[in-house]
Amino acid sequence: MRIDLHTHSTASDGTDTPAELVRNAAAAGLDVVALTDHDTTRGHAEAQAALPEGLTLVTGAELSCRIDGISMHMLAYLFDPAEPALLAERELVRDDRVPRARGMVAKLNELGVPVTWEQVARIAGDGSVGRPHVATALVELGVVPTVSDAFTPEWLADGGRAYVEKHETDPFEAIRLVKGAGGVTVFAHPGASKRGRTVPEAAIAEMAAAGLDGIEVDHMDHDEPTRARLRGLAKELGLLVTGSSDYHGSRKTCALGEYTTDPEVYGEITRRATGAFPVPGTGGF
Structure with missing residues (x-):
């Protein structure tokens, strides 16, 4: 089994x-x-x-x-x-996920990454938006090779440069x-x-x-x-x-x-x- x-x-x-x-x-x-x-x-x-x-x-x-x-x-x-x-x-x-994802997009923009909220929302579709959707946007833009590579201190890991807390x-x-x-x-x-x-x-x-x-x-x-x-x-x-x-x-x-x-x-x-x-x-x- x-x-x-x-x-x-x-x-x-x-x-x-x-x-x-x-x-x-x-x-x-x-x-x-x-x-x-x-x-x-x-x-x-x-x-x-x-x-x-x-x-x-x-x-x-x-x-x-x-x-x-x-x-x-x-x-x-x-x-x-x-x-x-x-x-x-x-x-x-769940309701705190959207403002959190928007905050990560803003931080990435400050770091010179041209990710947009529209791109992240498209990737998330009808799903509950989360860090993996932002990470997928970074892969699409060629910033990182894989989703896992986005979960580092340089980008989206806890305490990372583009990390934003949520409830x-x-x-x-x-x-x-x-x-x-x-x-x-x-x-x-x-x-x-x-x-x-x-x-x-x-x-x-x-x-x-x-x-x-x-x-x-x-x-x-x-x-x-x-x-x-x-x-x-x-x-x-x-x-x-x-x-x-x-x-x-x-x-x-x-x-x-x-x-x-x-x-x-x-x-x-x-x-x-x-x-x-x-x-x-x-x-x-």
Whole structure:
């Protein structure tokens, strides 16, 4: 059973529509895929409507958080999307994305980069605008060769020359809100040091004590020593260990199913969730 618990669609900063994503997941031989767009559940209905036979959809979102000045992402699975408190927080984060992206465009202009808001808005389309859309504009202009190369201190990394802060949720509040909506929380790519400063292990321990369910260990931004360290930390703290592709379509080099989650861990996630249930495609699991 092949399970990928972290993917993105055009509802945020991926390049596959939700329908294309689930079809591509089935073609990649996945049995379970989670749609976890940034701070939004807008793609879930389309993904469910297009769900192929034999593929199960886990609904979720990747929540933008910040602790002690460090940006981090919290994967939330199988929560009730209509629960008012969590919905209000997601909307607050999402609504701040546009002024933040406009601010990054202004900073890039000051640095002599001829990017425009119209260009970024075109790239984002109907999705929730974010840094990857600005990064794609830099690729189009030939400023950087790849989207990943835009996430450096020279450009868009945390604290970088063109970086602009946005509203981000305190992770302890995120855990509380997701739990209140019947969901399960997993700290996404906690050792991704190439993206900027990482959250100290002591803070992860505090999150575990506050109800964090797991950490994403097997991820393209983690080298083998980092994975081994995080696996040991998860064991010490009693956290679930997940693996996922963090697929963004053509915007990143990772492939669907590049890293996967153990079926027993997936089963525990579904057992803990009370806000929603995995959605099987016709004839699926």
